[in-house]
Amino acid sequence: MNKIPFIPETAPFTPEQRLWLNGYLAGFYSDAGVADPSAAGSAAASAPPKPLVVLFGSQTGTAEGLAKKTAREAEKRGFAPKLVDLAKYETVDLTREPNVLVITSTYGDGDPPDNAQAFWNFLQSETAPALPNLNYSVLALGDTNYSAFCQFGKNCDERLEKLGAKRVHPRIDCDVDYEAPAKTWTEGVFAALTSAESASAGGATATSEVSTATAASEEPQGWSKKNPFPARLLANRLLNGVGSGKEVRHYEISLAGSGLSYEVGDALGVLPLNCTALVSDILTELGCDGEEAVHTPDGAETSLRLALAQHYDVTRPTAELLKAAASRGAAGGELAGLLDPARKDDLKKWLWGREVIDVIGGLAQPLAASELMPLLKKLQPRLYSISSSPKAHPEEVHLTVAAVRYDTFGRGRKGVCSTFLADRCTDTTPVPVFVQTSHGFRLPADGNVPVIMCGPGTGIAPFRAFLEERRATGARGGNWLFFGDQKRSTDFLYQEQLEAWVADGHLGRLDLAFSRDQEAKVYVQNRMLENAHELWSWLESGAHFYVCGDASRMAKDVDAALHQVAETSGGLSKEAAVEYIQKLKSEKRYQRDVY
Numbered sequence: 001m002n003k004i005p006f007i008p009e010t011a012p013f014t015p016e017q018r019l020w021l022n023g024y025l026a027g028f029y030s031d032a033g034v035a036d037p038s039a040a041g042s043a044a045a046s047a048p049p050k051p052l053v054v055l056f057g058s059q060t061g062t063a064e065g066l067a068k069k070t071a072r073e074a075e076k077r078g079f080a081p082k083l084v085d086l087a088k089y090e091t092v093d094l095t096r097e098p099n100v101l102v103i104t105s106t107y108g109d110g111d112p113p114d115n116a117q118a119f120w121n122f123l124q125s126e127t128a129p130a131l132p133n134l135n136y137s138v139l140a141l142g143d144t145n146y147s148a149f150c151q152f153g154k155n156c157d158e159r160l161e162k163l164g165a166k167r168v169h170p171r172i173d174c175d176v177d178y179e180a181p182a183k184t185w186t187e188g189v190f191a192a193l194t195s196a197e198s199a200s201a202g203g204a205t206a207t208s209e210v211s212t213a214t215a216a217s218e219e220p221q222g223w224s225k226k227n228p229f230p231a232r233l234l235a236n237r238l239l240n241g242v243g244s245g246k247e248v249r250h251y252e253i254s255l256a257g258s259g260l261s262y263e264v265g266d267a268l269g270v271l272p273l274n275c276t277a278l279v280s281d282i283l284t285e286l287g288c289d290g291e292e293a294v295h296t297p298d299g300a301e302t303s304l305r306l307a308l309a310q311h312y313d314v315t316r317p318t319a320e321l322l323k324a325a326a327s328r329g330a331a332g333g334e335l336a337g338l339l340d341p342a343r344k345d346d347l348k349k350w351l352w353g354r355e356v357i358d359v360i361g362g363l364a365q366p367l368a369a370s371e372l373m374p375l376l377k378k379l380q381p382r383l384y385s386i387s388s389s390p391k392a393h394p395e396e397v398h399l400t401v402a403a404v405r406y407d408t409f410g411r412g413r414k415g416v417c418s419t420f421l422a423d424r425c426t427d428t429t430p431v432p433v434f435v436q437t438s439h440g441f442r443l444p445a446d447g448n449v450p451v452i453m454c455g456p457g458t459g460i461a462p463f464r465a466f467l468e469e470r471r472a473t474g475a476r477g478g479n480w481l482f483f484g485d486q487k488r489s490t491d492f493l494y495q496e497q498l499e500a501w502v503a504d505g506h507l508g509r510l511d512l513a514f515s516r517d518q519e520a521k522v523y524v525q526n527r528m529l530e531n532a533h534e535l536w537s538w539l540e541s542g543a544h545f546y547v548c549g550d551a552s553r554m555a556k557d558v559d560a561a562l563h564q565v566a567e568t569s570g571g572l573s574k575e576a577a578v579e580y581i582q583k584l585k586s587e588k589r590y591q592r593d594v595y
């Protein structure tokens, strides 16, 4: 039996490089039937590693991180994993691979993350090949707060099956707390792939013993989502002028002593604490003083007050809470009717502006704390696009955050994390943070390449970082920024810094769109269209195009404007414009950081 040379862990490669090389060697040796010279005379050679492709679709890095972890784990179980970004799906011939795992998130209305769009187009196309020899399984990442929960993972799973591939292990749909279900899936998948391979080989090899212990010590060490760094807040500055309808704040956070590093384009995860006044109101509603002993979601014992303040999401009602409240006559019986799946849209409307406190208030049979706690979810961190370059601000990270505040049903409401930063952090209250690497949002490696950045509102954040970085590295490529907001007089975020960069030529073009400064609303996409000819010539000269900010409308409008530019100034047909933009995406020249 040929032994495939394996790159040892001691070799001078990063774990990711090793995975790639092992996957490559496994493919090369199995395709070419090349005998490994070192195997000569080695009768006791162990079984060759089984080829396994781990494909990931990821926008903000979660699926990517999980895919890397799965690949590392696979390597230990005797597989030769090859980790593949779905943007590079063409490097994998699915008709020849025996085993594929797909780990992907969902965005928008059940859409793929950006890096998976081209793969999805290919999979749906008429030219998609039959895959009768492929064993596969899908792990879908999502968030139950979205109605199209894990929809893209579901779509991939169905489509692969339709193409004839064999689902060796059921898909798993993971909510924001994905670690435990993901671990269960991984164990199941490795066992299933091992037995599927034995079965198809007709061999009687015993299913390998699968260890369930993925020891914490095997995980990358350091500060992480699970173990955030208690950082010091250095500055909290309001960026809007008096009379603005917005409250956007600039934060400076010290990373000194953490060993944490980041690149421009990354996001910072912040794990907030809930508002103490809201926690007190919930305790009053429950008839508790807060000293009652309860458990955190991780099983540690604590007081009810601390659990509500630090560990549980006490604002967004879960489906389980809604059900329990409906059975106790919530909203005068109205809620029970709204839970009918046919009335999904009515329920969404009813929930708009309502929080846990509204759902548990005034129940005919009040919920006890012990009944409420299992109906709440774990408090989740929020992500923020980093707005600084580490080269300009060593050991610091800056954020640009809009505080969420609104009044509904007679109560003042506060977004958990944005007001934690605005109101509840001081220079002595730590901000628990971790760095969320975002490989899909990066400056071109070559500083001579021009960049076009479209970032209205808080979307400016990563572009302030990009501009600081390009200044620090002396990058010579052109910089063009589209920024917009409501009013120039109050909402021109980072005006001084941007105007200074314009004055000294670092920011070659700054196009502004203040929607409320004139009768007709003007947005960044209008400015793009006004400058279509020049925008097209920048794209044709190799510029990278970036967009950051609101996903629900702005990013869609900017995308439509980009297509229009390709048609009007590029002279392309509708179809050719779609192809052109798709190519920009697959070449990583059109990148989005939208939320």
Ligand SMILES: Cc1cc2nc3c(=O)[nH]c(=O)nc-3n(C[C@H](O)[C@H](O)[C@H](O)COP(=O)(O)OP(=O)(O)OC[C@H]3O[C@@H](n4cnc5c(N)ncnc54)[C@H](O)[C@@H]3O)c2cc1C
Binding pocket: 060, 267, 315, 352, 353, 354, 382, 383, 384, 385, 386, 400, 401, 402, 403, 404, 406, 408, 414, 415, 416, 417, 418, 419, 458, 459, 461, 593, 594, 595
């Ligand atoms: C990759 C990424 C990068 C991001 N970067 C940034 C950034 O740079 N800057 C930034 O400010 N944000 C950014 N965000 C958004 C950020 O993560 C949070 O979602 C945001 O700060 C709100 O969180 P919160 O905890 O304050 O509000 P939450 O407690 O999560 O409350 C928000 C919810 O309140 C409800 N709500 C809001 N307004 C109203 C209203 N008027 N009426 C009724 N209900 C309402 C909605 O249900 C909304 O979903 C980013 C998100 C992602 C995923």
Ligand SMILES: Cc1cc2nc3c(=O)[nH]c(=O)nc-3n(C[C@H](O)[C@H](O)[C@H](O)COP(=O)(O)O)c2cc1C
Binding pocket: 057, 058, 059, 060, 061, 062, 063, 064, 104, 105, 106, 107, 108, 109, 110, 111, 113, 141, 142, 143, 144, 146, 147, 148, 149, 150, 151, 176, 551, 594, 595
């Ligand atoms: C703007 C935005 C839209 C999202 N849309 C959906 C959705 O439609 N369905 C879903 O299940 N999850 C949705 N999610 C949640 C993500 O899929 C989830 O957070 C996932 O873990 C992210 O993985 P990634 O970092 O690999 O992209 C959305 C998240 C964001 C920020």
